[in-house]
Amino acid sequence: MSGGPETHVLLGKSDSIHQQVLASFPLCDLTEGDLTQNPQFCKLLVSLTQHVDKTGLSVQLKTELDKAEQKLQSQRRQWLRCESLSRGLQEMIQDHCVRKHHGTVPPDQNMFYETMEKCLLVAQCVRQLDPSNTTNQDQPSVLGLTPQHVMELMPSEKNVQRMKQGVPRQLETHLREKCLSLLSYYQPEWENESEGLKTIKFSHLSALLGEEKKKAESLKEICRENAVLLQRQTQLYLLELIKCIQLLQTFILDHRLKIQTDLEGKKLDYFEGKCELVLQKIKTEMVEVQLDTYTSDAIRVHRKIRDTLEAELKASKEEKQAVELKLSSFELLGKEFEALADMYCRLRQEIETKNWALKELTQYNEK
Template identity: 75%
Template sequence: MSCPESNITSLEKGDILHQQVLASFPLCDLTEEDLSQNPQFCKLLSTLTQHVDSTGLTLTLKTELEKAEQKLQSQRRNWLQSQGLFQTLKEMIQEHCVKKHHSIVPPDRNMFYETMEKCLLVARCVRMLDPSDTTEKELPNILGLEPEHVLQLMPLEKNVQRMKQSLPHELEKHLKKKCLSLLCYYHPEWENESENLKCTKLMHLSKQVAKDKKSAESLKERCRENKILLQRQTQLYLSELVKCIKLLQTLILDHRLKIQTDLDKKKLEYFEGKCELVLQKIKTEMVEIQLDTYTPDAISAHRKIREKLESELKFRQEEKQSVELKLASFEILGKEFQALAEEYGRLRREIEMKNWALKEFTQFSNK
């Protein structure tokens, strides 16, 4: 009694181990049957789960990769902040240009945007003329210009200071407007509400967006898991389908072909009987046609004529054979006999001609 229990326990442990290995390596194209047929390979994969993750990276490399990703994310955030600020300032300038063509703008605001535009343009030019440490410093400058040459085109210092003082307020106003637009896009039903209520709801928008993003990521992860499960099920289905096809081929070859001989024999007997029946029917039809066409006297007369013609034909065939034998015996004599035969034929014709002339002369004399 103890032996079966130990076997059941070992089987259960083996199934658990197989499931753990498949869960640890979801990207590998493996099945439980592969692992059960290769226990040493299964043990190797089980040992590797302590040193690598589900993607195949070692733990040390995964730690270094996470640090590099964190550093990359930090640099990316810094770049996005500066790029976002730059794009926001460009949008403010573009909106000002559009507004200036459709309405009258106060001179101070016009001066503010012109100063900001010049400052951005000079900053871009200076950045292009002052490459970073990652580029080659031996490259010649554009048109021989230096950053100091471009800095001379900066607006007046007092205009720059005024622009810097007003910039935070204008920037905050523009960003607030964009945030409210984003809120109305995210919740169109809030568009007709008051600005204060919109600002209050705007404070909770980031949490809601983060919640929706988390939900979308969970759905994405679930889709990925379902995709992996679907691939495994598809592989299992295909393997079972191949087994069914092989079993069906075995049934066709081993069972159907055995009765094929008997089936062919029955078909042959059936067609033979059918052909015999058709022949008997043809003979019956021929007899009926003869009975409908000829009387008994006509049939007997035809039989006598047929017998006479057959006897005459037999006689002529025998005569033909005898003549052919004589001709063959004459041909043995060669060309000399042929000349003699021609001379004999000429003499026979002359004799016949003279006999005819003599007969005609005799008849004329008697008259």
């Protein structure tokens, strides 16, 4: 599929388009080579950048998500405001208990904190018994109790009003001390400065923390980008490493074949030399056995006997060959000559018999 003119114009802007696409979709495992080999896919990604963000959300969904996030942040701030106020009052009560444990406390101050603690406990119980304000649903009562039963445990109206009048001042003092301790924790070198200077510096603490938060988020983004870059470089490194390993295996195989041939030749020479050595050793052992078994005179006699026997054997073989040659010539004459040969043999036997008988007779007559 060929790309249109718009694609060629788009892709003719060097590698900046590729860099923009990779920056727009950091979660995709893409490289510039992928975009170069697939221009239509690159064009599709460029068009998608107008409709989605870096996380892959559409513009409409991103808008709705931002609205929901703002609403959530508003409710979260409201909850944090109430929660911080409640925890601040609880901390004030705890501090009062610690001071009362370590020393004497004025009666009016003791009454103030006892009234505050009772009011907080009653409010907490009422909230547990009547969750309709937060869950929009009715819930069975606990042990048959109702919020009205718990409200009867409230302190007297006089003490409650006196407590309400003193809460803002006490809470402000407690929060100021807590802020100053937070400032001392953030910058310990500011601890020995005056309270007024600490208050001025604390007013700028939120801005300092905001800047540090932005720096931290920026560092997180840089770390995320570095992680993506490291992942890509790791993949490229592994690909190159696999190629090097394959090339090294090829070199090793070729070198091993050459070495194997040389090694086999050397082994063959070694075994030939070893066999020759064994044969020479066997001959040497045979000579030693002969020398240990026979004397020199016996060996000379045995050699003469052997020479004589070998000469007789040679003569016998020659005679055998001559007889076999004559026999083969006789066989060529056919069956008639065989009958004549049998008659000749019979006549020779009769002649030898008569000669023997004549010889015996002659010897008898001489006696």
